[in-house]
Amino acid sequence: MTPLNRKYADFEHLRGEVIALRRQGLSRRQIRDRVHVDNNDLLNRLLDGEPVPEWTRRPNAKDDLRDRARELRLKGLTYDQIQIELGCSKSSISLWVRDLPKPERRDAKEQAKLASRKRWDHELAVRDEARQHTKQIAAAEIGTMTDRDLFLTGVALYWAEGSKDKAYSRRECAIFINSDPGVIRVYLAWLDLLCVARERLRFRVAIHESADVPAAEQYWAALAGIEPSSLERVTLKKHNPKTTRKNVGESYRGCLVIRVLQSADLYRRIEGWWSGIVVDGTRRTA
Numbered sequence: 001m002t003p004l005n006r007k008y009a010d011f012e013h014l015r016g017e018v019i020a021l022r023r024q025g026l027s028r029r030q031i032r033d034r035v036h037v038d039n040n041d042l043l044n045r046l047l048d049g050e051p052v053p054e055w056t057r058r059p060n061a062k063d064d065l066r067d068r069a070r071e072l073r074l075k076g077l078t079y080d081q082i083q084i085e086l087g088c089s090k091s092s093i094s095l096w097v098r099d100l101p102k103p104e105r106r107d108a109k110e111q112a113k114l115a116s117r118k119r120w121d122h123e124l125a126v127r128d129e130a131r132q133h134t135k136q137i138a139a140a141e142i143g144t145m146t147d148r149d150l151f152l153t154g155v156a157l158y159w160a161e162g163s164k165d166k167a168y169s170r171r172e173c174a175i176f177i178n179s180d181p182g183v184i185r186v187y188l189a190w191l192d193l194l195c196v197a198r199e200r201l202r203f204r205v206a207i208h209e210s211a212d213v214p215a216a217e218q219y220w221a222a223l224a225g226i227e228p229s230s231l232e233r234v235t236l237k238k239h240n241p242k243t244t245r246k247n248v249g250e251s252y253r254g255c256l257v258i259r260v261l262q263s264a265d266l267y268r269r270i271e272g273w274w275s276g277i278v279v280d281g282t283r284r285t286a
Contacts, residue, residue: 011046018046025053066096076103084118147193154190155273157183165267174263174270177206179255181223187258188224200261204232207254210239216253224256 014035021031028043037043065088072082079090086093145153161183163175176187191201203224207216213234221228235257260266 015046018043019050022047022050022053027053065092069093069096070100073097073100073103078103081114081118150186150190150193152277153186154193155270155277157187157190158270159274162270165271172264172267174260174267175257176259177255177257179253184220184223184256184258191260194266196260196266200263202232202259202261203230204235204257204259205254206235206257207237208239208252209236211252211254212250219253220256224258 014037018031018035018037021034026034028047031047032038032043037046065086069082069086069088069092072085073093077085079093082093082097083090158174158176161176161178163171163173165171178184178187203220203226205213205217205220207213213236214228217228217231217234221231
């Protein structure tokens with residue numbers, strides 16, 4: 001046997017040994033240590049064509065993107081549409097989905113509608129981001145409220161949402177009703193500021209009869225810091241089939257009514273406080 005043939009035979013023998021080890025699931029490092037091959041080029045030639053064992057593969061950060069791209073391609077999306085959806089390059093998308101069938105060409109009008117919808121979705125996202133940014137800046141402008149800030153806020157809140165005394169119907173009783181959890185929290189904090197004991201408060205839920213009443217009572221009781229059993233009997237609003245209500249769904253919890261016992265004096269002071277705000281405010285604008 002010539003030296004060349006002997007060298008080729010040795011290579012094939014070594015390759016057979018290396019492939020057998022690879023098919024047993026060994027890694028490159030393990031194979032190298034077994035056959036004592038330190039030359040990477042030679043090891044590459046010996047392993048040529050043999051797949052890498054799954055356990056040696058490192059997780060690819062783009063695996064999820066690749067799978068998602070393939071799903072979208074199978075749904076008939078174009079490279080441009082997949083790029084808009086996933087935010088990755090078209091070259092990557094091409095590598096990931098090139099073995100999949102090409103989608104049928106869409107009607108020009110349908111493509112125009114899809115493009116318009118994508119642009120509008122983007123515009124809505126931009127507007128929402130600007131809206132939230134404005135709200136965050138405005139919230140920061142409030143800073144830390146003083147007791148006087150809370151006091152004036154509570155007076156204005158009550159006069160906007162609380163019960164009023166009328167000349168034809170004497171109702172000197174502090175009763176407040178609202179559906180906004182934030183408004184309820186501020187009102188309760190205001191009552192605490194006025195040193196109105198919680199024992200003097202009575203709570204009741206007012207809600208449409210078609211709603212989830214027990215869930216609403218659980219929600220408002222938790223917000224008020226009381227047990228649901230402490231709530232007074234719920235006030236149910238009759239449903240009018242001729243009207244279309246928009247306050248429906250899981251987020252609808254009706255209103256919470258808060259009544260202060262023995263509150264004639266408190267009501268009179270609220271009315272006086274509000275009169276003072278009106279008089280001073282009018283003077284400033286005169």
